[in-house]
Every structure is written in structure tokens, then in C-alpha cells.
Amino acid sequence: MKWRQIPLGPLQTNCYVIENDEKEAIIFDPGGDGEAFVQWLNNQGLKPLAILLTHAHFDHIGAVDHVRDAFSCPVYLHENEQGWLMDPIKNRSTNFMGEEQAITVKKADHIIHEERLLTIGSFIFTIFETPGHSPGSVSFYLEKEAIVFSGDALFAQSIGRTDLPGGNQQQLLESIHEKLLELPEETVVACGHGPTTTIGQEMDGNPFLSGF
Known part of the structure; x- marks a missing residue:
């Protein structure tokens, strides 16, 4: 399996694509450039099985319908952001991009109601509810590959912003400490923006997490 x-x-929000030996794929947070991204997926010979959304801010959802329509794959999203x-x-696209470029996406096919195991084909994830950046933020942990797709909860040497509607810094810090930092230190953190990191690196050096 590779990602x-x-x-x-x-x-330039980080979309992640993980694939197995059969070229089946899971897509995380396809944020835009929909036509080009679909073409890239086709060029790679990939068969997307699902789109998993860590949350529903505009920069994480811009290409959702392009991918869903091209490959007939379902979208998963937490119930707190299904609207x-x-x-x-x-989704804040009007505020950031103006009404002419506002983003609307068809409703999610599957609603996440709780933390649980999620099996899609050969992929097995643990869903963690990690609100704070937004009320429906979730992280998807692929234990077999030692990687967690954290969206905008945790970044390399930083954390997600909490000044948007529904954000809560105390809640975000609790999510990080109680869910993400409990993972093995070698776990790769696939962040929504910027470079990847590891749980161990953030435990040792993230200035926003010290003194919590």
C-alpha cells in the first residue's frame, strides 16, 4: 500500500491518495482543480472507492463532485457538518472567494455519527472525532500503515486555526491530546496543509502543545 x-x-490544501496493489484508492479532502485531478487519477489507473472528508471547509471539498461523478464513489462526512x-x-467559500466563486457540493452519501472502525475494500480505518478547528472535524487512522490523516487539527509545529465559526481552541487541544497524541510516536501525521510530521515530533517540539 502506498500514499x-x-x-x-x-x-493548495493537501489531498491524499492511498492505493493498494489492485490500484483501488481512497481519496482524502480533494480541495480543488477537479478536472485536472480526475485526469491524474485516470492516468494513474486508479479506481477510487471513496472520498473521506476530514471536515467541510471550502478548501477541502472543491473537487468532491468531480471525483464522485467520475468514479461513482461515495463521500463520507461527520454529521456535525453535513449541511x-x-x-x-x-463552508466559508463565500467569505474567502466571493459569491461568484462560491462552492456548493452535493450532500454526503454516508454520515459519520460516532468513532468507529470503517472498512472500505481492503482499507481499515479508525475514525477519531477531533473537533476544535471545526465542529465536525475527524481524523482517519490507518494503523496498518502507521499514518493518521488529521485534516486541519494538527500541523507540523502548529495546530489548526480556531477563529472561524464553530472553532474552539480548548476543544481542539483536548482533541489533539486525548486522541492524536495517544497514537504511537512513529505515526505519520498527514496534515491538511504543509509538510507531514510524526506524533513523536509534535509531542517533543510543538509549541502550541506545551503546558496543556
Whole structure:
């Protein structure tokens, strides 16, 4: 199994693509550049099985319908943000990009209601609820590959912003400490923006996590 980080969309948000030996793939947070991204997936011979959204801010969802329509694959999103896909005010695209470029996406096919195991084909994830950056933020942990897709919860030497509607810094810090930092230190953190890191590196050197 292998994975790749592909920055997409207006904020170059990290989309992640993981694939198995059969070229089946899971897509995380396809943030934009939909036509080009679909072409890339086709050129790679990949067969997306699902789109997993860590949350529904505009920069993480811009290419969702391009991928879903091209490959007939379902979208997973937490219940606390299920209305954000269709609402450009809630997903913040109106605020950041203006009404002419506002992003609307069809509703999610599967709603995440709780922390649980999620099996899609040969891929087995643990879903962690990690709110704080947004109320429906989740992280997807692939234990077999020692990687967690954290969205905008935890970054290399930083944490997600909490000044947008529904954000809560105390809640985010609790999510990070109680869920993410409990993972093995060698676990790779596949962040929503910037470079990847590891749980151990953030435990040792992230200035936002000291003194919590």
C-alpha cells in the first residue's frame, strides 16, 4: 500500500491518495482543480472507492463532485457538518472567494455519527472525532500503515486555526491530546496543509502543545 500528498485548490490544501496493489484508492479532502485531478487519477489507473472528508471547509471539498461523478464513489462526512457542503456561507467559500466563486457540493452519501472502525475494500480505518478547528472535524487512522490523516487539527509545529465559526481552541487541544497524541510516536501525521510530521515530533517540539 502506498500514499501520496497532492496539494490542490486555491489554498493548495493537501489531498491524499492511498492505493493498494489492485490500484483501488481512497481519496482524502480533494480541495480543488477537479478536472485536472480526475485526469491524474485516470492516468494513474486508479479506481477510487471513496472520498473521506476530514471536515467541510471550502478548501477541502472543491473537487468532491468531480471525483464522485467520475468514479461513482461515495463521500463520507461527520454529521456535525453535513449541511456545510451545500451551503457556501457555512463552508466559508463565500467569505474567502466571493459569491461568484462560491462552492456548493452535493450532500454526503454516508454520515459519520460516532468513532468507529470503517472498512472500505481492503482499507481499515479508525475514525477519531477531533473537533476544535471545526465542529465536525475527524481524523482517519490507518494503523496498518502507521499514518493518521488529521485534516486541519494538527500541523507540523502548529495546530489548526480556531477563529472561524464553530472553532474552539480548548476543544481542539483536548482533541489533539486525548486522541492524536495517544497514537504511537512513529505515526505519520498527514496534515491538511504543509509538510507531514510524526506524533513523536509534535509531542517533543510543538509549541502550541506545551503546558496543556
